[in-house]
Amino acid sequence: EAGVVQSPRYKIIEKKQPVAFWCNPISGHNTLYWYRQNLGQGPELLIRYENEEAVDDSQLPKDRFSAERLKGVDSTLKIQPAELGDSAVYLCASSLEGSVTYNEQFFGPGTRLTVL
């Protein structure tokens, strides 16, 4: 069974440029998460989707970040314009629906973003 797929794996851009990351979750997982991991830190949640609905985007910097999951499967996270402080690894994860007591999240390999 394929795991969580993310692309690209690496991205280098200049500040003020736009960038987009793509994620395809594990088949059958309708809960999808985007996390950001700064160097030397643990991942921090940006947004959580249940199907196509963003149910928790409280930590998403909405002035420059946006996300979508139009058909409730794959998802795109966008930054426009990028700033130097956005350099980080962006991780996507997925889990089975509605399991409060058994929320095992499976992570993709991440996209390492470098903003110059």
Place this chain on the structure above:
Amino acid sequence: KQEVTQIPAALSVPEGENLVLNCSFTDSAIYNLQWFRQDPGKGLTSLLLIQSSQREQTSGRLNASLDKSSGRSTLYIAASQPGDSATYLCAVFLGAGSYQLTFGKGTKLSVIP
């Protein structure tokens, strides 16, 4: 706000040694705790998940324990190997109302051949 602390931040041991990684959390009202492994430049691989009602979980040479009341978990690695070198992260899940995992900063383990 839930805070997760991992001690030590880095650990270097000779091959074959048994070792313990520590994780503590401030809010004991968790649904489960998960231990992950992260290799350089890679994503997170789930190692063990312990439900709040459980005391421990085992997988091969790994054993994770959970003391929910004291807000602590340990990851025990037996007979360490160079291939175990990685960063180990623990994360807690609070459940309904806060579906996010709250992570510690990790412990970077180096196993010396």
